[in-house]
Structure formats: C-alpha cells, structure tokens
Amino acid sequence: MIPKETFKKRREKVFKMMENNSILLLDSASFKEKNNENNYIYRQSSNFFYLTGYKEPSSTLVLFKSLKEEREMLFVEENNPYYEVWTGKKKSDKEVKEETGIENVFYNKDFYFHFGNFVNKGAICYYDFSNERVTEFLGYNHYKILKLREHFPQIKSFLPVNNIIYPLRAVKDKYEIECIKEAIRITKEGIFNCMKNAKEGMFEYQVQADLEYIFLKNGVLVPAFPSIVASGKNGATLHYTSNNQKVKKGDLILVDVGAEYELYSADITRVFPPKRKFTEREKKLYNPLLEVQEKIIDSIKPGISLKELNEKTNQLIGKLLISLKYIKDVKDVKKYYPHSVGHMLGLDTHDISQTPRYMPELKENMVLTIEPGIYIPEEGIGLRIEDDILVTKKGCENLSREIPKSVKGIEKVVGV
Numbered sequence: 001m002i003p004k005e006t007f008k009k010r011r012e013k014v015f016k017m018m019e020n021n022s023i024l025l026l027d028s029a030s031f032k033e034k035n036n037e038n039n040y041i042y043r044q045s046s047n048f049f050y051l052t053g054y055k056e057p058s059s060t061l062v063l064f065k066s067l068k069e070e071r072e073m074l075f076v077e078e079n080n081p082y083y084e085v086w087t088g089k090k091k092s093d094k095e096v097k098e099e100t101g102i103e104n105v106f107y108n109k110d111f112y113f114h115f116g117n118f119v120n121k122g123a124i125c126y127y128d129f130s131n132e133r134v135t136e137f138l139g140y141n142h143y144k145i146l147k148l149r150e151h152f153p154q155i156k157s158f159l160p161v162n163n164i165i166y167p168l169r170a171v172k173d174k175y176e177i178e179c180i181k182e183a184i185r186i187t188k189e190g191i192f193n194c195m196k197n198a199k200e201g202m203f204e205y206q207v208q209a210d211l212e213y214i215f216l217k218n219g220v221l222v223p224a225f226p227s228i229v230a231s232g233k234n235g236a237t238l239h240y241t242s243n244n245q246k247v248k249k250g251d252l253i254l255v256d257v258g259a260e261y262e263l264y265s266a267d268i269t270r271v272f273p274p275k276r277k278f279t280e281r282e283k284k285l286y287n288p289l290l291e292v293q294e295k296i297i298d299s300i301k302p303g304i305s306l307k308e309l310n311e312k313t314n315q316l317i318g319k320l321l322i323s324l325k326y327i328k329d330v331k332d333v334k335k336y337y338p339h340s341v342g343h344m345l346g347l348d349t350h351d352i353s354q355t356p357r358y359m360p361e362l363k364e365n366m367v368l369t370i371e372p373g374i375y376i377p378e379e380g381i382g383l384r385i386e387d388d389i390l391v392t393k394k395g396c397e398n399l400s401r402e403i404p405k406s407v408k409g410i411e412k413v414v415g416v
C-alpha cells in the first residue's frame with residue numbers, strides 16, 4: 001500500500017507546475033457497461049489514482065491555485081440507503097478525509113456551490129481528456145466541458161492535464177517500483193504454471209486458464225490487459241486475443257501477459273514449445289532474437305532515448321533477417337518486425353503514451369518494456385521476448401529476469 005503522504009507529495013508537485021489562477025479538475029473513472037444492468041469490473045482512472053490513492057467511482061479531485069492560496073477538494077458520492085442494499089454503504093465525507101488525507105471532502109450534490117466559490121475570472125482549467133479519444137464528437141468530455149462553460153464562464157481555457165501529470169508519472173518512486181515488482185512476481189508464477197501444463201491439443205483458453213488461475217489466487221481479479229495466448233501462426237498477430245484455437249503439433253505458444261497489482265502493470269512475453277524441446281529450426285530464429293533483446297537491454301542507461309533504442313533494434317533485427325535471407329535491405333525490417341521496441345510501464349500498461357508515442361530520454365527510475373519480435377506468418381511462427389526494465393543510476397535492472405527465456409531455461413520449466 002502506498003501511504004497517503006505520498007499522494008499528498010504528488011499533489012504538491014502538481015501545484016508547483018500549475019499556472020497562477022488555475023484549476024485542475026480530475027474525474028474518477030466511470031463504470032463501463034457490459035450489457036443490460038451489468039458492468040465490467042470497475043477500475044479507477046490511472047491519473048485520478050495517482051493523485052489521490054482513492055479507488056471509488058463518481059469522485060472528482062479539484063485543485064485551485066491562486067496567488068493567495070492552494071486548495072484541494074475531493075467530491076464523492078453520498079450514501080444512498082436504496083443503493084446501499086445493492087452495492088454496499090458508501091463512506092462518509094469524514095471517512096474519506098481520513099483515508100485520503102485530503103482536507104476538503106464534499107458530496108457531489110454540492111459541487112457547483114464549492115467549485116463556484118473558487119473559480120476566478122480568466123482561470124485556466126486543466127482537464128483530463130485521456131479517458132476518451134479526442135475525436136469522439138459529443139462524447140462525455142465534450143458534454144462536461146459545455147456544462148462547465150455554461151456554469152462557470154469565468155474559465156478562460158481548458159488544457160490537457162497530462163501536460164502536468166505525465167512528466168511526474170514517468171519517473172517512479174519506490175512504492176511504484178514495489179508495486180510493479182509484485183505484478184511481475186504474480187505474472188512469473190502464472191507463466192510458470194502455464195508453461196508446465198501446456199500440451200499439444202489443448203485450447204489456447206485452457207493455457208490461459210492455467211495462467212489466470214494463478215492471477216486470481218493472488219488477488220488479480222482482472223489482468224492488466226487481455227491476455228494474449230497465441231499458438232503457431234496466431235503468434236504473428238500482434239494483439240491476438242481470441243485465444244480460442246487448438247494448439248497444433250509443432251506449434252510454439254506465445255504468451256504476452258501481465259498481472260496488475262495496486263493498479264500497476266506487468267507486461268511480459270515468452271514463447272515456449274508445449275511439452276517438447278525447441279526444434280533446430282525454431283532455435284535458429286529464437287536464439288539470435290534473444291541475443292538482440294539482451295543487447296538492447298544492456299545498452300539501457302540514463303540519457304539514452306526510447307527513439308535511439310528503437311533505431312538500434314531495427315538495425316540489429318534487420319541484419320539478422322538479412323543473414324537468415326528473409327530480406328535484402330535493413331529498411332525492409334518492418335515486414336517481419338512491424339512494431340516498436342517497447343513502451344513505458346506503470347499505472348497503464350502503455351504508460352504515459354501519447355500519439356505520437358512518448359519517447360523520452362530515459363532517466364533513473366523510469367520503467368519500460370523491451371520486446372523485440374520476429375513474425376513470419378507464412379511459416380506459422382511469431383516470436384517476441386519481452387521484459388520489464390528499471391532504469392538505474394548507471395544502467396538498468398531487468399525486473400523480470402527470473403522468468404526463464406533461454407532455450408535451456410524454458411525447456412526446464414516445460415519439463416522436457
């Protein structure tokens with residue numbers, strides 16, 4: 001558990017970055033409807049959690065900054081005896097104040113009153129557009145901003161809150177690193193369990209069951225992202241999530257999976273042969289890919305950028321594909337390796353990602369994935385090897401190093 005003082009410190013950093021006469025308004029996530037009267041399991045918005053540690057829906061954080069003062073407010077839903085029967089009792093304002101350490105906790109019904117008291121003429125409002133695509137015309141954000149403009153014409157402009165929060169979220173503190181490590185530990189156990197039990201003739205979802213059984217046993221009700229369990233040629237579909245095919249003779253199994261712990265994500269990919277050894281043919285592709293991955297990881301240190309790592313990976317895989325006679329020129333590498341080498345990792349699996357992808361210079365305590373791959377659909381093979389890497393003062397630490405990826409290491413877990 002991350003102590004409430006840590007969230008307080010984050011809000012203090014946010015205040016420092018806000019303009020004078022500005023407001024930061026951050027909504028919790030809302031329920032996502034699955035079908036009639038049923039919702040998907042609720043998960044808090046990453047930005048909202050980052051600044052509050054609060055996991056309940058229908059909540060809003062407001063930070064006001066003026067020349068005179070900084071003030072924080074949290075709005076939450078008041079208990080309703082009718083709904084209490086169905087969904088349980090909601091915490092009182094006092095309980096929420098105690099839990100979060102936020103000074104001013106009010107009920108949603110009083111939002112307009114309290115908010116209106118502190119909005120000055122010409123204020124800038126930092127708003128979270130990231131819970132919805134900007135292109136979604138008349139979506140929730142559009143509606144909410146119309147309402148805010150109508151009620152509070154003093155607000156001059158709306159700016160994306162991510163300009164402030166993403167730079168903070170990029171560098172992890174010790175609690176965040178602990179959470180990511182725990183997500184990786186659970187993922188490791190899950191991967192071991194499915195490597196051990198996978199057999200030819202099983203359905204991909206049965207392999208998934210061996211993985212997610214361990215997730216559930218460890219309190220992971222929903223994985224960080226839909227598990228990819230792909231046999232044979234399905235491994236060449238980058239975000240394959242159908243997981244409904246039979247593992248055929250000669251197939252490799254690719255699992256790209258991650259548990260979530262305290263909202264922090266792991267993201268690991270391994271490829272293994274079910275209850276058999278790697279064939280010579282498979283080793284000819286797999287071993288050099290593993291070498292590429294390790295070379296890239298070895299080059300990680302503060303100062304290098306994700307962009308440089310990408311270029312380096314393109315070069316290395318390009319040369320490898322030339323030596324294996326798949327391509328003639330490094331510039332054709334994208335034919336068999338169409339994605340980038342990795343992404344930042346944290347509260348979101350694709351953490352602090354924007355379009356175009358956020359590719360910062362790496363700093364100490366950033367966490368990123370390194371996941372080169374080779375995909376040859378015409379041969380029914382897709383390979384990717386993915387680890388989660390912490391940037392340290394002088395280099396890096398592979399946080400998922402205990403999950404075997406050498407041919408020998410994998411065959412040992414598979415039990416052949």
Ligand SMILES: [Mn+2]
Nearest residue numbers: 267369371386
């Ligand atoms: Mn990934």
